[in-house]
Amino acid sequence: xxxxxxxxxxxxxxxxxxxxxxxxxxxxxxxxxxxxxxxxxxxxxxxxxxxxxxxxxxxxxxxxxxxxxxxxxxxxxxxxxxxxxxxxxxxxxxxxxxxxxxxxxxxxxxxxxxxxxxxxxxxxxxxxxxxxxxxxxxxxxxxxxxxxxxxxxxxxxxxxxxxxxxxxxxxxxxxxxxxxxxxxxxxxxxxxxxxxxxxxxxxxxxxxxxxxxxxxxxxxxxxxxxxxxxxxxxxxxxxxxxxxxxxxxxxxxxxxxxxxxxxxxxxxxxxxxxxxxxxxxxxxxxxxxxxxxxxxxxxxxxxxxxxxxxxxxxxxxxxxxxxxxxxxxxxxxxxxxxxxxxxxxxxxxxxxxxxxxxxxxxxxxxxxxxxxxxxxxxxxxxxxxxxxxxxxxxxxxxxxxxxxxxxxxxxxxxxxxxxxxxxxxxxxxxxxxxxxxxxxxxxxxxxxxxxxxxxxxxxxxxxxxxxxxxxxxxxxxxxxxxxxxxxxxxxxxxxxxxxxxxxxxxxxxxxxxxxxxxxxxxxxxxxxxxxxxxxxxxxxxxxxxxxxxxxxxxxxxxxxxxxxxxxxxxxxxxxxxxxxxxxxxxxxxxxxxxxx
Amino acid sequence: xxxxxxxxxxxxxxxxxxxxxxxxxxxxxxxxxxxxxxxxxxxxxxxxxxxxxxxxxxxxxxxxxxxxxxxxxxxxxxxxxxxxxxxxxxxxxxxxxxxxxxxxxxxxxxxxxxxxxxxxxxxxxxxxxxxxxxxxxxxxxxxxxxxxxxxxxxxxxxxxxxxxxx
Numbered sequence: 001x002x003x004x005x006x007x008x009x010x011x012x013x014x015x016x017x018x019x020x021x022x023x024x025x026x027x028x029x030x031x032x033x034x035x036x037x038x039x040x041x042x043x044x045x046x047x048x049x050x051x052x053x054x055x056x057x058x059x060x061x062x063x064x065x066x067x068x069x070x071x072x073x074x075x076x077x078x079x080x081x082x083x084x085x086x087x088x089x090x091x092x093x094x095x096x097x098x099x100x101x102x103x104x105x106x107x108x109x110x111x112x113x114x115x116x117x118x119x120x121x122x123x124x125x126x127x128x129x130x131x132x133x134x135x136x137x138x139x140x141x142x143x144x145x146x147x148x149x150x151x152x153x154x155x156x157x158x159x160x161x162x163x164x165x166x167x168x169x170x171x172x173x174x175x176x177x178x179x180x181x182x183x184x185x186x187x188x189x190x191x192x193x194x195x196x197x198x199x200x201x202x203x204x205x206x207x208x209x210x211x212x213x214x215x216x217x218x219x220x221x222x223x224x225x226x227x228x229x230x231x232x233x234x235x236x237x238x239x240x241x242x243x244x245x246x247x248x249x250x251x252x253x254x255x256x257x258x259x260x261x262x263x264x265x266x267x268x269x270x271x272x273x274x275x276x277x278x279x280x281x282x283x284x285x286x287x288x289x290x291x292x293x294x295x296x297x298x299x300x301x302x303x304x305x306x307x308x309x310x311x312x313x314x315x316x317x318x319x320x321x322x323x324x325x326x327x328x329x330x331x332x333x334x335x336x337x338x339x340x341x342x343x344x345x346x347x348x349x350x351x352x353x354x355x356x357x358x359x360x361x362x363x364x365x366x367x368x369x370x371x372x373x374x375x376x377x378x379x380x381x382x383x384x385x386x387x388x389x390x391x392x393x394x395x396x397x398x399x400x401x402x403x404x405x406x407x408x409x410x411x412x413x414x415x416x417x418x419x420x421x422x423x424x425x426x427x428x429x430x431x432x433x434x435x436x437x438x439x440x441x442x443x444x445x446x447x448x449x450x451x452x453x454x455x456x457x458x459x460x461x462x463x464x465x466x467x468x469x470x471x472x473x474x475x476x477x478x479x480x481x482x483x484x485x486x487x488x489x490x491x492x493x494x495x496x497x498x499x500x501x502x503x504x505x506x507x508x509x510x511x512x513x514x515x516x517x518x519x520x521x522x523x524x525x526x527x528x529x530x531x532x533x534x535x536x537x538x539x540x541x542x543x544x545x546x547x548x549x550x551x552x553x554x555x556x557x558x559x560x561x562x563x564x565x566x567x568x569x570x571x572x573x574x575x576x577x578x579x580x581x582x583x584x585x586x587x588x589x590x591x592x593x594x595x596x
Numbered sequence: 597x598x599x600x601x602x603x604x605x606x607x608x609x610x611x612x613x614x615x616x617x618x619x620x621x622x623x624x625x626x627x628x629x630x631x632x633x634x635x636x637x638x639x640x641x642x643x644x645x646x647x648x649x650x651x652x653x654x655x656x657x658x659x660x661x662x663x664x665x666x667x668x669x670x671x672x673x674x675x676x677x678x679x680x681x682x683x684x685x686x687x688x689x690x691x692x693x694x695x696x697x698x699x700x701x702x703x704x705x706x707x708x709x710x711x712x713x714x715x716x717x718x719x720x721x722x723x724x725x726x727x728x729x730x731x732x733x734x735x736x737x738x739x740x741x742x743x744x745x746x747x748x749x750x751x752x753x754x755x756x757x758x759x760x761x762x
Contacts, residue, residue, distance in 0.1 A: 016732040016745040050734030199690035199729045237637065237674055238730065278633050279673030279728070295632035297671040313629065356692030356733040363734060394691065430691045444694055454671070586752075 002040040004081060005059040009123060011046030011209050012202070012241055013363075018070065019054035025073040030081075039081055045210015047123035049110055050363040052092060057105075057123075064105055065090040110361050113380055115342065117350045118166075118203075118326035119366045122210030127245050130252035133213040139258050141329035142217050145224055146266040151181060154225040158328065160336035162348030167193055167284070167321030168399065168425050169501065170347070170414040176318055179308035180226040183316035188228035190219050191312060191319040193289055194235035194242070197281040198397030199448065201428035203352040204322035206364055208235065208242035211326065212249035216272060218325035220259065221332060223270045226318055230271060234289050237276040246274055281398070281452035285500045286319045287311075288454065299454045300500035321426065323352055343369030347413035357394075357430040358384045370411040373403060377431060388433035392516070396425030398445045398452075399505030401512025402438060421512040423505070437534035438517040439524055443471040445509040453502065460503030463494040467510060474521060475535040477528040484521055488514060533595045536580050540596045545570040547592035554584035554593065605647045612653065615642055619657050631658060632668050636675055645676045673728075681716045681723035683761045686740040690729030697750075698737035702726060704751035705739075708758060722758070 008014075008023045026041050047055050052066035058076075063086050065076065072090060079085045086102070094108040105111050116122075125132035133139070145154055159174025180188060192215060196204040208215065219231045235243055250272055253259040261269045275293050282288045283298040290312045292298035311317025327349060331339045340348045347369040353376065356362050360382030367376060373393055377383065384390050392402040395412075401422035403410070410416050414424050432441065446468040455461045470487050473479035491507035491514075498504050514521060523529050530538040543554075543563075550568040555561075562578040565571030573584070573593075585593040618638045622631055635658065639650050646669050648662075655662045669675045687693075687702040702724075706712055709722055716723035732738055735747025739757070746757055 012730070013732040013734045016730075016735055016738070016747060050732065053734055197728065199694075200692045200733060202729065202733065238728070275630070276634065276637060277672075278637065278675060280671060281728075292633065293630055295630035295634075295668070297667055354733065356736065357695045362692070362736070397691070428691065430695060432695055436695055441695070444691070 002038060003060075004039045006039065006041045006081075007044045007057045007059070007123070008041065009045075009047050009053060009055045010043035010127075010241070011050070011053075011122075011206055012239075013046065013050035014053035014055055015241065017053045017067075019056075019068075021070050022054055022056070022068050022073060025070050026077070029073060029077045033077065033082070035081065042126045043128070044124060045122035045127050046119075046206040046364060048114075048119065048206075048364040048366075049092075049361060051361050055092075061086060062102055062104065063087075064092045064095045064102075066092040109382070110363075110365075110380055113371065113375055114366050115350050115368050116366045117330055117339075117342075118207060118214075118323050118352055119210070119364065120330070121214065122206055122364075125211070127210050127212055128248050130213060130249065130256060130258075133211070137333060138213055138329075139217055139256075141332035142220050142224075142258065143264055145221050145332060146264045146268055151225045151227065154221060154332070155181060157332060157336045158225075161331045161339040162336075162343075162346075163324065163327055163331060163339065164347065164414060165321060166323035166327075166351065166424075166426070168396070168423065170424060173320060173324055176308060176320070177222060177225050179306065180228075180316050180318045183309050185316050187230075187315045188223075188226055189312045189315055189317040190223045190226065190228045190231040191290070191293070191317060192219055192231070192233040192325060193284060193286070193319055193321045194233055194239075195277045195283050195289060196236060196239075196322075196426060197284045197452075198399075198426045198428045200356045200430050201354045201397060201426045203354055203364055203427055205236075205239050205242050207322050207326050207352075208239070209245055212242075212246045213253065214329055215246075215322055215325045216249055216253055216259065218328035219272060220263070220270050221328055222318060222320065222325070224268055226316070228318075229269045230273075232273055232275050232293055232312070234275045234277055234283070234293055237278060243274065243276065250274070280454070281448070282454045282500070282502050285502060288500065289319060290317065297454070299456045300502075302499060323427070344411065344413045346415055351412070351424070351427055353427045353429045355381050355429050355431070358388065358433040358436070359431040360385055367412075369413045372409050372411050374408045376412070376429065377408070381431065384431065384433045388435065390431065391434050391436060392432045392438065394422075394430040394432065394441065394509075395428065396423040396505075396508070397428050398448050399423060399501065399508055400425045400428075401508045402432070402441065402516060403512075404516040421515055422508070435532055435534070437475075437530050437532035438513040438520050439471065439474050439530075440532075440534045442509045442513045443468065443475060446471055446506070449502065449506040453506070457498045457500075457503055459494045459497035460499075460506060463490060463497075464503075464506050466490060467494070467507065471510070474524045475530070476537045477524060477535075479525050481522070481525055484514065484518075484525065539580050540575055541573050541578055541580065541582070541584060542594055542596045543571050543573055544592050544594060547590050549590055549592070551589070553587050553589070557583050557587045559583065605649050607643060607649065611642050615639055615650075615653060616657065618642070619654075632660075632665070633672070636665070636669055636672075640675060645679045647677065679716060679720065681721050683722050683741050685722055685724045686727040686730070687724070688728070688730050688736070688738045688740075689726040690733070692729065692733035693737040696736040698739075700751050701737050701739060701749050701754065704754045705758075708754055722761070 095103050097103040155177045163173045164170040280298045283292045285300050287301040288298040307317045343349050352366045394402050450464045453460045548570040555563040562574045651665045655665045713726045739746050
């Protein structure tokens, strides 16, 4: 028995902050002290609170240490592990109670409103040990399915639970499985979409890194339900840690007989392979992903035939997203009613969001559907840093839209988000404050879709490019009011004439910002002004005469000689020469240069 | 478009043999289906990039046309037809990093090295790419140099960071 457990986060966020060096240092010190049999150090998946990484928790006290550096390791060992005195200065402030004692993590604002289903094992178990997953009811659902349920029973439970696809469109999972089960054929496939491409979304990666067996188990359950014997996980090559942990997990599952032939002596065979994506956003689209697994350019195919009828290698196939799968074993174990009791009428269960951008607590949160944006951003996320005003939240990545501040009380579910011009997408939630220009954000997403359009449909290939050019005109201050109307028309044209989800949703960032922030577009067009002070071409740098000491530093650094003035006298900027590089403002020690 | 750099292809016999070996292993593992992307990934691992002679080798091995190999190689962001620098710089232009100013960081690197994204400096020392979200949004804005990750980067720090590799 160990008297103490130290859990160190081994997710990508914390690893980038050197958590593995902290881990090594801990293991090293514990060995030197001869405490290997008393203190156990484990690598876990993501705790979710990435903003405070590297993170570790020491049990039994439940001390949650944040931003731990290698230099802190000696103090943690000397004080906490050897002498039993908690290192207060490293504790996450929210966990320090009024009496100075430790508050449970689940009572902190960040975790209080969360309900972890898909992320339930992340940050709890060691993802590289199948035994730890099994100890937390792992593979029990698969056992139940294979020994007590018929394939139709499984589909009925999933249908009744109301689970919808977590990858974006929200198609009912049970119905998808039913279609594939009903398709005739003796060879069928089960695929997992782990090609998480939305910029700013990283929940799938965290699940694969923190709880890979949950996905493997769910895929085996899906395979049994539809009658498949082979599965593929299509994962981004840019996720090295996820790929490595999946590889380990698959090997362990095979060793335990949980993948392979005659699983649980039921006569059911299923095996799983990894396919590495090579970086193409369009491969998140189901038919494109299958074309890519087949080894071709990842171009989407027309539907019908739907993949459930004719998918991978021409055989009936189901494709679900990582987060969708992560819910499945729990639904089987706890029942459809349990799952359906969470969330809203048409969106059951919970959803993981990746909070990012201008927000205090960046990280992963899992909340019941129907939680309002306000609760996520203020109660859980802690609001915008530096006292800035919240302006908009972007959901759904390049396919979604911006939700303005006045809709912050909207309960989040699939249908509400669509109604306000955005979409769930995979769950990226990027917070923007008053310093972000909405036209610039729309342009950013369009640049992304121009780059990622596969080129098959003209409307998407050329349309997004033209739309991007029009946005450039707006941010350059050369657009006319007529251009804004043309943009809107082009948006609808692209949506209606593209084959796949990429093109059909690519104009959403433009449409939603045009709808909610039209005044900002008009300011760019009519007044040649960027209200947020982001668009370079519309900026005018000015020197505030009262603050300028005449130190000449700006004039000496200006690359084009646009600043003139005599020593100890206020300087001026010649707007006709200024190239708006911002060097003067960076160099000024007195804050005398402003963007107007 | 990436800047074309006139580097003659100097693959070795050993590399070619290793490629053939790896492709044979892949064929076995994949059951002969859907080999192309994995083959190109292996080839890029061996050669660092995918020049025409390497694409030809793959075409020959898989029994497909060079055009098909080229089509796939140019479709995916992971593949490069040109050599990369000794130090590969990546700047995350994912949304979370972008709203926190990674665009300025990217521009600063372009200005400092006098290259654009996808290009390589003339001495083959540095190459720069805009990356998609690398998933450590808590550290935004993020840049990477080979395997080193730099978080919360500001444009002022760029010269200091690059100097470490000079």
